[in-house]
Amino acid sequence: MDSRVVASAAFVVLSGCMRRIKAHQVQKAKRKRRWWMTSLSRSRERYNVSIMIEDLIREPSGRLENFLRMSYTDFEFLLNEVGHMIGKKDTQLRKAISVKERFCVALRFFASGDSFVSLSYLFKFSQQTVSRCVFDVCDALISVLNHQIKMPRSSNEWKKIAIEFEKRWNFPHCLGAIDGKHILIQSPMNSGSDFFNYKHTFNVVMMALVDANYMFTYVDVGCQGRISDGGVFRNTVLGRKLEENRLMLPNDETLPNHTQTTFPYVFVADDAFALGPHLLKPFQGVYEAGSDERVFNYRLSRARRIVENAFGILASVFRVFRAPMLLQPDKVSKVAMTCALLHNFLRSSKDSSATYAPPGAIDMEQDGTIIPGTWRSDVQNMISFLPLKKIPRKAGREAQEIRKLFCGYFKTTGKVHWQDRYC
Structure with a gap:
């Protein structure tokens, strides 16, 4: 048989197969969905989070502040900013979820650490929409609140912090307390042992x-858990600048009653550094x-407790830190940085500071x-x-x-004045 005839016949058969495959794909693509919107999602029009907040505003029970983790005044301020x-805009097919609901689902995730599936039942939209929100x-919050975490850029700004430390905690020439935490995460995809640390868990480090x-x-989030704890600080911008003497720290100065000796300005940390x-x-x-060593350890620990309390308040209010985050490392870093920015914003707010860290919440x-x-x-729960x-x-x-x-x-x-009895 002529080879051209065989090739022509094969081409006809192959073309027929391709047409049948394309027809099947088109038919599959046009398959009707079982429902356009679930009944649970449709019920959001009758009662949603926006309506619930209005109900909570009318009663002075404190549940509104507990739900939002801030006062309603600060909530509205941030809502207007972001x-x-x-x-999102409404379309001819569907009405967009309101800005207030989108903002609330994120705040509730920070406050509770619930899974996206659990939040989808509360807010009555899909878990994919919860994730996007x-x-x-x-x-948006990282963009709007990025000025809340600002490292000093001159020796005068560093001195202001040192003066406050000496005034409140009796530790002169102290520029701040440093500490780091491992944030437990699920095993990232295709990461090997990059985030596997000495506790045999997968972690992202927050310094x-x-x-x-x-x-x-200063906050740095995202360092892999496999890096030694001594190397974590050296891999941060703060650690590199400190090592290279690029932090614009004040020059060594004398202290009262020590006019013959100059003391450097320092940071305080624990044994991990x-x-x-x-x-x-x-x-x-x-x-x-x-x-001498006992007195020094007491005074340094007294100043270093500041960072422990900051981390403690952060994790007790934003309980997303209480359980392993079922997110990829880059998204864990976003969540942790957002919570740190909100911490500074709420600590400095006149309306929310009393509820964010009430009396007795911090060591006294x-x-x-x-x-x-x-x-x-x-x-024990963190x-x-x-x-x-x-x-x-x-x-x-x-x-x-x-x-x-x-x-x-x-x-x-x-x-x-009472130190001799306890050191």
Whole structure:
């Protein structure tokens, strides 16, 4: 048989097969959906979150602030700021979800940490829509509130923080308290062991610097959990600038009654960090009462509790940190950064500060006795907010000498009036 005839016949058969496949695809694409909208979603027109908020406004029960995690005044302010960024337009086929509902579902996710499926039953729209709403709000809030977390850019700005630390916590030349937390996540897709850490879990690290008023001045989220805890800080912008002396820190100055010796400006941290010329950590071991090392450890821990309380309040209010986040690492970073920005915004707000961190929520002192804040009772439940591993490291001689300088200052002229009894 002629080869041209065979090729022509094969082409006809193949063309017929392709037409049948395309017809099947078109028929499958035009298959009618079983429903346009579920009955649960249709009921949102009768009663939705916007109506519920109006009901809560009319009764002074405090449930509105608990639901939103802020006062209604601050809620409206933020809603006006981000409304044009998260809103959608109505179409001929469907009415768009209101801006207020889109904003509320994100706030409720931060406050409760519920899954998107669970929130879809509460807000009466699909879990895919819940996901889009949450991350649209995250992007909008990060854009609007990015000025809330601002690291000082001059020596004068750093000095203002140091003055506040000395005034409130009796620790001179302190520029802030540093700490980090592991945020537990589900195993990311195709990530191998990048986020697998020493606790045999998958984590994203959140590193923060806090001033004397429990406000974040620097936050870095996203470092892989597999990186050693000592390397986490060095991989942040703050750690690199500190190592390269690019933070514009104030020059060494004398302290009262120590006119012959200059003291550097320092940050305070725990045993997870390496001792350095501008980074102080406690002495390791147990020392007898009244010793220089015991006094120094007490005073440093007293100043360092600021960052512990900031993390504690953040996780107790925004309970998305209480359980493993079932999100990819980049989205976990967005959620954590958004919550940190909201923390600063609510701490500085006149209307929400009292409800965000009410009296007793933060550690207090009475005549030298530490009264733990109420957030510490929730520590056992914060399984997603794990501390950095404490690793002993040998420090340089310069850093050790600087720590001894502060030891001498606290032992002689830097005492708190009741300190002798407790150190």
